[in-house]
Amino acid sequence: MAEGGISSFWGPVTSTTECCEKNYAYSSYIAEFHNTISNIPCIVLALVGLINALRQRFEKRFSVLHISNMILAIGSMIFHATLQRVQQQSDETPMVWEMLLYMYILYSPDWHYRSTMPIFLFLYGVVFAAVHSVDASAKRLAKMYVATLLIGTLCWLFDRIFCKEISSWPINPQGHALWHVFMGFNSYLANTFLMFCRARQRGWSPKVVHFMGFLPYVKIEKPKAQ
Numbered sequence: 001m002a003e004g005g006i007s008s009f010w011g012p013v014t015s016t017t018e019c020c021e022k023n024y025a026y027s028s029y030i031a032e033f034h035n036t037i038s039n040i041p042c043i044v045l046a047l048v049g050l051i052n053a054l055r056q057r058f059e060k061r062f063s064v065l066h067i068s069n070m071i072l073a074i075g076s077m078i079f080h081a082t083l084q085r086v087q088q089q090s091d092e093t094p095m096v097w098e099m100l101l102y103m104y105i106l107y108s109p110d111w112h113y114r115s116t117m118p119i120f121l122f123l124y125g126v127v128f129a130a131v132h133s134v135d136a137s138a139k140r141l142a143k144m145y146v147a148t149l150l151i152g153t154l155c156w157l158f159d160r161i162f163c164k165e166i167s168s169w170p171i172n173p174q175g176h177a178l179w180h181v182f183m184g185f186n187s188y189l190a191n192t193f194l195m196f197c198r199a200r201q202r203g204w205s206p207k208v209v210h211f212m213g214f215l216p217y218v219k220i221e222k223p224k225a226q
């Protein structure tokens with residue numbers, strides 16, 4: 001749909017979910033401008049996580065995890081840029097894969113629990129990790145994870161529920177785009193937390209340190225024999 005005199009490169013909108021952002025407001029190639037570019041932080045953070053995982057020789061599954069975050073964000077960019085039903089797949093399918101991957105990474109050391117409900121396992125894992133992590137900085141990671149999830153979800157809800165009101169404001173706060181940014185940090189924190197837990201399991205004495213005094217990441221020290 002052409003709005004504001006700019007034509008749409010991708011043709012009419014065919015996706016089923018539409019966000020509050022005005023379509024084709026800035027470019028005829030990008031349907032939802034803010035919702036598209038707001039995925040970039042997620043890609044950058046995933047890249048930071050990937051480099052950290054590779055450099056310290058974490059298990060391959062962590063590289064897969066960070067790469068899957070990147071695929072997720074790129075899929076989301078493609079979807080919000082085109083708003084086509086086919087591309088909607090590229091936004092939703094990786095999300096399901098990612099959930100499966102999280103299950104695998106959290107529980108692969110305990111496959112004998114295979115028959116138990118995955119959801120139960122997931123909750124158990126989160127609670128277990130939160131309660132058992134004596135390390136204060138790891139606890140802070142978990143808290144930041146919950147906080148970004150909550151704030152991000154609020155932004156998403158706000159954008160959906162109050163779209164009519166927001167549309168008459170002079171500036172759209174772009175709740176859906178903010179949701180992307182918060183979820184970018186959220187998935188980075190989730191992966192960092194997983195890396196911490198796994199490293200402790202393996203006896204690699206993990207520490208949470210901060211990049212430029214701000215971005216947490218896991219530093220490990222593998223025993224010489226390994």
Ligand SMILES: [Zn+2]
Pocket residue numbers: 035076080176180
């Ligand atoms: Zn989105």
